[in-house]
Amino acid sequence: MTDRVIFHAPTAGSLARARRNLLNFRAMAPAAELRIIANAAAVAAALEHPDPDTDAQLVLCRTSLTRQGLNNDAGVAETDSAVVAIARLQQAGWQYIRA
Numbered sequence: 495m496t497d498r499v500i501f502h503a504p505t506a507g508s509l510a511r512a513r514r515n516l517l518n519f520r521a522m523a524p525a526a527e528l529r530i531i532a533n534a535a536a537v538a539a540a541l542e543h544p545d546p547d548t549d550a551q552l553v554l555c556r557t558s559l560t561r562q563g564l565n566n567d568a569g570v571a572e573t574d575s576a577v578v579a580i581a582r583l584q585q586a587g588w589q590y591i592r593a
Contacts, residue, residue, distance in 0.1 A: 497526035498588040500580055504532070506539035512593035513548045529583070530593075533558045533576035544568060553579065 499519060501512035512530045519528055530548060532540050533555035540552060541564060555576035559566055566572060573579040584590055
């Protein structure tokens with residue numbers, strides 16, 4: 495069975511932790527499906543401080559982008575709503591970790 499894990503990052507600090515957690519998890523389980531879902535303040539932090547080692551697994555909340563007046567010029571993946579995406583992934587068997 496392949497591990498499938500969501501790291502939820504709603505703050506700048508939790509985004510930094512999620513990125514470290516993802517790298518650590520990937521080192522121990524290279525076949526794992528890993529995703530960071532960022533919303534709230536983590537969205538601005540993700541855009542201000544890109545990370546080439548984890549941004550391919552990063553998904554930004556479009557609601558947070560809109561409410562903060564931010565543009566995703568970097569082309570990071572987006573979802574309409576972080577909370578809906580997290581709920582649907584959990585229903586599909588993904589494990590949730592609040593970073």
